[in-house]
Amino acid sequence: MAPSARHTTAPALAHALSAAERGFPVIPLSPTKLPALRSPHRHEDRQVVCHGECGRPGHGVHDATTDPAAVRALFGAAPWATGYGIACGRPPHRLIGVDLDVRSPDDDAVELRHLALRHLFGLPRTVTVLTPSGGMHLWLTGPPNVVVPNSASRLAPGIDIRGAGGYLVGPGSVSARGTYRLAPGTADLSPAPCPRPLLGLIAPPPRPHPTTTRPHRQGHGLIHFVLTAQEGQRNTRLFWAACRAYEHGLGDALTEALVTASVRTGLPEHEARATVQSASRLTAG
Structure with missing residues (x-):
């Protein structure tokens, strides 16, 4: 008799819980070594930049967690998972x-x-x-x-x-x-x-700090807003702050500072830049 999905997933879940207990954020993986849960936005007509802010699983490495209950929930949603991934840089x-x-x-x-x-x-x-x-x-x-x-x-x-x-x-x-x-x-x-x-x-190498412009005091508030983002808020906060910066004519002057602040909170640099560019396009429109 072929093993059930529950029996196939159980060893992977046990290993994942053990890793999470040691402080390693984990996600379920399929036998292809890819994240086991597909994006919840895959059927949406427009391109969505979401790293889990929607609250649904299926955002790849952005789902990674050390919370035992959340780990069990992820594996429960992916009974075909046979392995687990450990998020790097976290x-x-x-x-x-x-x-x-x-x-x-x-x-x-x-x-x-x-x-x-x-x-x-x-x-x-x-x-x-x-x-x-x-x-x-x-x-x-x-x-x-x-x-x-x-x-x-x-x-x-x-x-x-x-x-x-x-x-x-x-x-x-x-x-x-x-x-x-x-x-x-x-x-x-x-x-x-x-x-x-x-x-x-x-x-x-570290990016040189721009010396030609000094951000307005409001810019410091936007940067602080991004720096204090918790996991699950990073992309949303960055997008909001970038929109406010462009609306007040500070977008170009604050871009590097906002990206650097987001990277310090754990957001990958390429994703932070893409979010700032999205804010630039939106406010220009």
Whole structure:
């Protein structure tokens, strides 16, 4: 007899709850390693920029949570889930994933060691997840003031980085190709801090602060409004503040400050810029 959806989901839920208990925000994944819940806006006629503000599940990594009740609700809505994803870049761990490609994990590991030698940093002992196709994921943590973006083979061929807005498949997940499992000797480890030289390679340089214009006092209030956004409010608050800025002729002067404030709250930079551009278009119309 084929296993029921409940029996298939139960191990994934158990692993996800264990990860959430340790402070890792999680979402259910399908056997394809994609978020198990589809967007609730997929049938709407107009393009919707929503990261969960509507209150419905199905927003990918934006659904990730450490709340046990919310985790159970997500998996309850996705009984076909066989794995779970861990959101990167989110407090308290601010996880950074170094993904060594399946095609040649040994060569990629050597390439990573060459980078370490070239840039004078050591590779710390850290949580390591072995993928069913032969690759591996190294878990590292980042500082609170640095946003690491996702990238593919930018650091080196075959080495991808999972940062803010991305996720890692958690150990114990089952995909169509097999099971993700912890490497021997790493089960009791915590993610190690990312070496500073490596962080410098994968994080964008800080943007220079504009010196030609000084925001009006109202601009400081809008920035503070964005900075104090809680999870689930970030995109909405940014859009509202950007609309007010453009309506008062401060949009261009405040764009970088509003984007920076949103990134500090955990919103990926590309999404923050898209939201500000949407506000610009709306107020221009």
